[in-house]
Amino acid sequence: MTQEPHSTPSWIAVDWGTSHLRIWPMDDDDRPLCRIDSDKGMGVLAPTAYEETLLTLLEPYIQGREQLEVICCGMAGSRQGWVEAPYLVAPCAPPSVDTATRVVTADKRLDVRILSGVMQHAPADVMRGEETQIAGVLAAEPEMDGVICLPGTHTKWVSVRAGQITHFATFLTGELFQLVSKQSVLRHSVATEGWDQGAFEAGCHAAIKSPHGIANALFRLRAEALLSDLDPIIARSRASGYLLGLEIEDMRRNWQDKTVVIVGENEIARAYAVALQSQGAETIVADAEEITLAGLRTARAPKT
Amino acid sequence: MTQEPHSTPSWIAVDWGTSHLRIWPMDDDDRPLCRIDSDKGMGVLAPTAYEETLLTLLEPYIQGREQLEVICCGMAGSRQGWVEAPYLVAPCAPPSVDTATRVVTADKRLDVRILSGVMQHAPADVMRGEETQIAGVLAAEPEMDGVICLPGTHTKWVSVRAGQITHFATFLTGELFQLVSKQSVLRHSVATEGWDQGAFEAGCHAAIKSPHGIANALFRLRAEALLSDLDPIIARSRASGYLLGLEIEDMRRNWQDKTVVIVGENEIARAYAVALQSQGAETIVADAEEITLAGLRTARAPKT
Structure with a gap:
């Protein structure tokens, strides 16, 4: 996919892992307009650096918008990430926006929700990203x-x-x-x-x-x-x-x-x-x- | 054991491994006079550095001697060590000086022999030092x-x-x-x-x-x-x-x-x-x- 910065996305899909960050601006038909790859994974970001990272990478898409919806899965929702998104407990359906954690951003144009991970009590286990x-x-x-x-x-x-x-x-x-x-x-x-x-x-x-x-x-x-x-x-x-x-x-x-x-x-x-x-x-x-x-x-x- | 540099050893026992070098000057009753520990293991020594390492550490014991017998086991006998001492093949008795490899030294006072390691064909396995x-x-x-x-x-x-x-x-x-x-x-x-x-x-x-x-x-x-x-x-x-x-x-x-x-x-x-x-x-x-x-x-x- 090649980047088409002048397209207008309907919303932004984000997979924010430990070592990678992948962003897909999505069109009105829920198809990706392009994919943006970055090495700004959780492992290299302080909690305060997430918003700026997102604003920089989304700059061509957020210009002139009042609001941009961002749905994010992965380690950005961990305790060491952007904002902790509490785990659901298996057995459970995969998490959706219904149980997502809203991020309070300084730039009010950003409307970010981070999906929950899933945990299991016995035997103890955890996932963040795979549930999506x-x-x-x-x-x-x-x-x-x-x-x-x-x-x-x-x-x-x-x-x-x-x-x-x-x-x-x-x-x-x-x-x-x-x-x-x-x-x-x-x-x-x-x-x-x-x-x-x-x-x-x-x-x-x-x-x-x-x-x-x-x-x-x-x-x-x-x-x-x-x-x-x-x-x-x-x-x-x-x-x-x-x-x-x-x-x-x-x-x-x-x-x-x-x-x-x-x-x-x-x-x-x-x-x-x-x-x-x-x-x-x-x-x-x-x-x-x-x-x-x-x-x-x-x-x-x-x-x- | 404390070092007694004025004692006269009968021979020198050496365990020369990958990360350590241990030297025991031995008395006439085959008891150690002391132990010398060094981090000059095989892992940090070029083949040409072994003789000098030994001469430096044995200096108090070799002064005035015509010859000093040194019996050495361990990784010093590996291909990457001082001189390769070929493996015996198990089943076998543990190696002795009878099958040891003599090292040609520049300083003729040193009479060094390195004991063989032991190998096994099936399943493949090797040891150097443990056989001693x-x-x-x-x-x-x-x-x-x-x-x-x-x-x-x-x-x-x-x-x-x-x-x-x-x-x-x-x-x-x-x-x-x-x-x-x-x-x-x-x-x-x-x-x-x-x-x-x-x-x-x-x-x-x-x-x-x-x-x-x-x-x-x-x-x-x-x-x-x-x-x-x-x-x-x-x-x-x-x-x-x-x-x-x-x-x-x-x-x-x-x-x-x-x-x-x-x-x-x-x-x-x-x-x-x-x-x-x-x-x-x-x-x-x-x-x-x-x-x-x-x-x-x-x-x-x-x-x-």
């Missing part, structure tokens, strides 16, 4: 009974039924893989990119079969590199397989005989699809940006 | 039939029988714990020190029972910190328990109904002892320094 993607998946399939996998640094598995988030689980897997492959002794033996599907699937199967041995299996990659020049791309794929295999197996009762929707099409999302398929699961892949927009659209105009 | 501690354990108990646990960043479990290293396994557990508790999102929720034995044992049991869920269990520590102010010392102990529990269970067939000797008395060694005892194993704790010295002594004067 769940709303997006459910917008297309309101009666879905299954699990939505949201791959990332902290992958989430969200079970849905009858329009509700029934329960969810977050895994540190992606961050573990980054740490192991880039910061541990394995960094000398593991490629930073490249993919071998056979090695990945072999890693998945090995970890499912011998889950307790994960820390030994990882060290063996280093030993094989020293003793027999293990290909760093094989090592990377096998390490990823070990970690994802554990997670897939742990979630088996959630995805077995159910619909699995994977939100995303990047390398990590593809790895989840491969791992699930190798275990006999049927997966549907959804475009993350479209799903986020559908979620923000639904959250702004809930059907209830 | 195995020699030390076997010096006191030549007929030991059991497993020796050497806790550390990369803990090793070494099975011994009839004076031989029969097989061994290395675990990335210690490094994983460091990365997870200091570099991942958990760093905000996990104390850097402190210990709760109940939480540690609960973590062990949880991981043994649900090994595939390790990455979810770890994330839940973060969620519990956000939602219910989980005590950071509890979080640290539980995280440590999760990771050690997996390892202990993976090694069960090696330690069950066998003698387990744990080499070391620091916090991590104590954690292994607690975890093993909670699973019904009987453990013997050995002093790491004494064991290393016994190993270097035995390697220098093998009984065969």
Whole structure:
């Protein structure tokens, strides 16, 4: 999408995460006029910096307006963010503007609402941003009974039924893989990119079969590199397989005989699809940006 | 031990690891005169810097001598070290001077030999330094039939029988714990020190029972910190328990109904002892320094 600064948006959709900020000015038909990407994520912003960040990026759209409606999901609503938007408690329907938190801005042209995240008491878990993607998946399939996998640094598995988030689980897997492959002794033996599907699937199967041995299996990659020049791309794929295999197996009762929707099409999302398929699961892949927009659209105009 | 520079050593025992260098000038009765500690480990030394490092630290002991015998174990014998000392292949007896690699030094007063490490073909594994501690354990108990646990960043479990290293396994557990508790999102929720034995044992049991869920269990520590102010010392102990529990269970067939000797008395060694005892194993704790010295002594004067 290219930016068309002279178009007049009906409202502004915002996904404000820890490391990224994405803004879509939306037209009267609820379609994005363009996308504005910024690295001004929560991680680099003081609470007082959010309004100015938004005004700067929205300058072409707010000129001459009396008011501009902004619907925002993600970490901007966390305690360390712009304004804290309290969590809803699962089981619950994905949050909408009905439970959003209004931000008091100095510039009165801004009409900003931040959507709630969702928490779970037992086992303890939290999400901020993903609940809006769940709303997006459910917008297309309101009666879905299954699990939505949201791959990332902290992958989430969200079970849905009858329009509700029934329960969810977050895994540190992606961050573990980054740490192991880039910061541990394995960094000398593991490629930073490249993919071998056979090695990945072999890693998945090995970890499912011998889950307790994960820390030994990882060290063996280093030993094989020293003793027999293990290909760093094989090592990377096998390490990823070990970690994802554990997670897939742990979630088996959630995805077995159910619909699995994977939100995303990047390398990590593809790895989840491969791992699930190798275990006999049927997966549907959804475009993350479209799903986020559908979620923000639904959250702004809930059907209830 | 205090340094007595005027004593005359019979020989010099050296443990030259990645991050540390320990030197013991030994008297005629094979007892250490003192210990010299240095941070000039392999990690910070170019191959050409080893000789000078040794001469500087040994200066009070080499003055006026024609020759000084130095027996060295550890990473100084690796490819990136001083001189590569080829691996022996397990199953094998712990290496001695019979298979050591002689270092050609510019200063002819130095008579340096580096002990071999041990490798294993299948599954691939390597050790450098620990084999000398195995020699030390076997010096006191030549007929030991059991497993020796050497806790550390990369803990090793070494099975011994009839004076031989029969097989061994290395675990990335210690490094994983460091990365997870200091570099991942958990760093905000996990104390850097402190210990709760109940939480540690609960973590062990949880991981043994649900090994595939390790990455979810770890994330839940973060969620519990956000939602219910989980005590950071509890979080640290539980995280440590999760990771050690997996390892202990993976090694069960090696330690069950066998003698387990744990080499070391620091916090991590104590954690292994607690975890093993909670699973019904009987453990013997050995002093790491004494064991290393016994190993270097035995390697220098093998009984065969």
